[in-house]
Amino acid sequence: MPFALTKPEKFQIQNIGDRIYAGLREDIMLLRLHPGEELNIKELSEKLEVSRSPVRDAVMRLAKEGLADVLPQKGTRVSRIDPHRVEEERFLRESLEVRLLDLFLKRCTPADLAQMEQLVEVQAQCLREARMADFLDKDEAFHSVFFHAADKQLCWELIENMSGHYRRARLMTLWDAQIVGCAIDEHKEMLRCIREADSRRLTHLEENHCRKINIQELDLFRQYPDYFIDRKERKE
Structure with a gap:
């Protein structure tokens, strides 16, 4: 772990276990902790300057979300990206978002439109400054307006909580400037x-x-095979 882990103090959450979980989850989602990387409870607790118990609990929560793999007698690792799960999470998102577009158009206000326009401008700035994680955050914020304007916040929360593999793959696609530019145009x-x-x-x-x-x-699978679960491996 060559980088500095996100400190629990960053999050305005009272419970230390929840703060550790939020920090580790952010590090996984932003690929600071790489797919397949070891999650050593002892090392993590020392880096975060906390006891092992809340770290272990946080890792187990991540495992339930599919973001960590607990391997008997082999330790715990950040889950590699599962192409099948990426597709399922994408399907969930598309199904819900496309379904509410008519409702969104009926309820969309000038303020909603102005917010989306501003987000696209910020995305363009993120591209110029090569801030891809921020670009993806604004991308998510752009799409969240569809749900909030249509009064379907619960659907958006479901997508956010069930997109760990899809979001990591999306962030990797943004390493290609051409893909980022196309997203802004769209x-x-x-x-x-x-x-x-x-x-x-x-x-x-x-x-x-x-x-x-x-x-x-x-293309990502060909460039970064160690970050993904092979489809044949998944069947086994």
């Missing part, structure tokens, strides 16, 4: 459809936007 086109209340075009854009990860993931 968001701008979505904004045009929202202004014109073009439901059919917006739905088409959203479907294609979500499904691009399927093609991009193939």
Whole structure:
């Protein structure tokens, strides 16, 4: 672990176990802790300057989310990205987001549209400054507006809590500047459809936007095979 782990004090959460969990989860989601990397309870507790018990509890919570693998007699590791799970998480997101677009268009306010326009501008700035993790955060914020405007916050929370593999794969795709630029262009086109209340075009854009990860993931697997579970290995 060559980097400094996220300190629990960063999070305004009273319970130390919850803070450790939040910090480790952030480090995994931002790929500071790489897929397949060992999670040594003793080393983690020393780095975080806490006892082993809350670290062990946090790791078990991560395992329940599919973000850590507890291997008998082999220790615990950050879970490698599972292509099948990426597809399931993507399918969940697309199914919910596409389904609510008509409702969003009926309820969207000028303030919602202004917020989305501002987020796209910030994304462009993140691209210029090569801040890809921040870019992805703004990307998520952009899409969350669909759910909040449609009063479907619970659906968005479900997506957030069930996207550990999809989000990590998405962050890796953003290492390609061309992909990032395309995402911004697609968001701008979505904004045009929202202004014109073009439901059919917006739905088409959203479907294609979500499904691009399927093609991009193939390139990622070839470039970073150690970060992914091989499909044959999964069947075994």
